[in-house]
Amino acid sequence: MRRAESAALDYYLLRVGADDGRAAGLVVEEFVLADDLSATLLRSAGWTPADGGWWSSAAFARSVRADRGLRARLAAVDRATAAATYRRLGGGTLPGEEALRDRFHDDLPLSCGAPLRLGAGPDVHRVLFAGELDDRRMARLITALRLDDATSATGARPGVVGTGRLRVDGTHLHWDLRRVGGAWCLDVMSEPVPGDVLRRLLRRLTSLARGQGLVPATIDRLS
Template sequence: MTEASVTSVAVTSTLDYYLLDPHSPRGLLVEEFELADDLSATRLRTAGWTPADGGWWSSAAFARAVRADPDVRARVRAVTRAGAAETYRRLGGGTLPDEETLRGRFRDDVMLAGAAPLRLGVGPPVHRVLFAGGLDAERLAAVRSALRLDGRTDQGVGRLRVDGTAFRWELRHAGGVAWCLDVTAEPLDREALRPLIGRLTGVVRGHGLVPATVECLG
């Protein structure tokens, strides 16, 4: 994946899709983070579909468990909307509803604690996506390549300049037990940052990590 494809590939969906029990899929999980004006996450909206359980359901408890419990997290795998639609059809659901209809399935949200931005020092605000899960050496190498990170450490940096705005992203350990993706724009341009953060988060999701929240630091 080239740097251009990370940042400018057409977005075909705004929701996140996962297979449930991916080795023998039995359903889908659909999610969306609701963001404030500063792009910090205020709540996680989530719904599952399992035909054996009667169709669509919404569970904040399950969404939390995906992020807190490695055994539960191992039961989900990120897919594209096209992949989710194929599974939905194969399991007897027919045509996967459009995304506005799917949002109507979100009923039991995870509220995410808001706080005043933590100022890290001079420079632009850092928009940090926190992820649950781990990366072995093979997957770490793959996600670093997909994100076009330079350097040889976990804290490689990706860069892009568009119309005078310098974008920068960095993947690192967060507290030694999780991962985070820090994204900045200088000068600050949140309208351009919003889709970029979504695309970069999608790349990381595709390599096995599950986003837990988005923070604005600064």
């Protein structure tokens, strides 16, 4: 069974250019998650006054993840900022989130195979991102994610920048910010935990990474 993530949508300003911060429109996205919280679809829609309305393009969503120049034109924002920009650019009142979902027409399928088996241990959900982190954004993300210093552990856990930890109702959750094959990812590890707790944590951590310029590409479940 597959279901859509019911939490808030992801909003981005689409800027005129990488070096031109003026807003040219909006992009709205949502990952569709399976019951195990792995991503099966990426749904998206964009709006620009020049195009006269909303459009939906899987090719655009794919290009954002592959094209550094196009990705540099996006800036993650909250809904209030998106609504203010939409009004300022002549769109009027930004539609509610259910109405925005009706603008999603051309979905991008994401691979959804059997979980990769890593051996005994807690479940791992990997959020993979497109994008780069300069020193300033890296420092901000380390602080936002409340990571410890994993420098001494790089031999045992290659690519790990640091680990954050949380205890919820007796359950331990922790997450690594990691460099894998030239990409950034967050590995979120947990003992058996209610799905809504893990769902909220995945969304919160992903939002923090989006705030530093990383664009989520998929969520995989590793076991």
